[in-house]
Amino acid sequence: MAEPDLHALLTRLEQLESEREIVRTINQFGHTIDYGLEAEWLDCFLPDGELDVIYGDRPPSRMALGTRHARGVLHRGTEQLAAWIAGHTRPPVRIHKHLYIEPRIKLEGETATSITYMTRVDVIGGQPEVYAFGRYHDEWSRCDDGRWRIKRRRIEIEGQRDDAPPPYAPNA
């Protein structure tokens, strides 16, 4: 068996670390949205990052400072993202968990793409219920601090309960 090449080993190690860092940011997004940790949630994005919420046939739940397009609402840059997260529900008014499952990550040097399943669980009518599910389509960039941040996240909501309270505060 040939002696392993150090450079090749380091490249493999770095790929594992990159995937781990992307998963870390995916999980950070979920935990911070569920506990109203706005600064840490914003830190998941690049300063010019985008969040594109696709509602399909449903009317958008809210606009915040975003731009309406044919299938949803696009929120671009720190100011618009901050407005979006500021209006999101959080405990104790609404208790929920965004569950991210099966991230499929493709690394391409300093950038990457991923698709992840999302299921949101809420307390509805006094008991735990699945509120929504769908997919996140993400574009990533590696940052100078070693973190990977979201350049663009497209949220495809594929199923959502219509008989539950709205997902956002009424004034959002």
Added chain:
Amino acid sequence: MSDTTIAGALSRLEKLEAERDIVHTLYAYSHHLDLGQDEKWADCFTEDGVIDIHYLPEKLPVARVAEGTRHAKGIRHKGRRQLLAFVAGHDHPPAHVFKHLMIEPRITVDGDTGTGTAYLVRVDDVGGVPRITSFGRYVDRYRRVGPGEWRIEERVVELEGAFPGPRGNA
């Protein structure tokens, strides 16, 4: 900038392995609990390990104390004997069939110790219908007890949503 010396690469690899080993312990916790493997479940903890379950206010008065200690938010079970007493009274298959889903672990390793938070969702068969019967968050401390072997030193189970009635527990 990543350390590309041999020593640096080994250190980076060990960190990845430590996180992977902790996740293995977290998976083992769920699988052993759901399969009714009490001793193996207790093995996920250090000898002096703690599980501290914070119940919803309406569930707290009827929470099972076993050999644990009641406090304002829940029941704390410390040490192998108390852990085994707790798990002995937990639902067991085949009388009850359920799965604990551990999702989105956020783990930080520091030498031979670590901390982490993760989501928990419990799914049960309720009268022939699969239901989410509880969800919440684990807030953990871990300790390395041997090569590749990490155990839970303390687990706080924050139950945030629960099914009414006898289901809807940790």
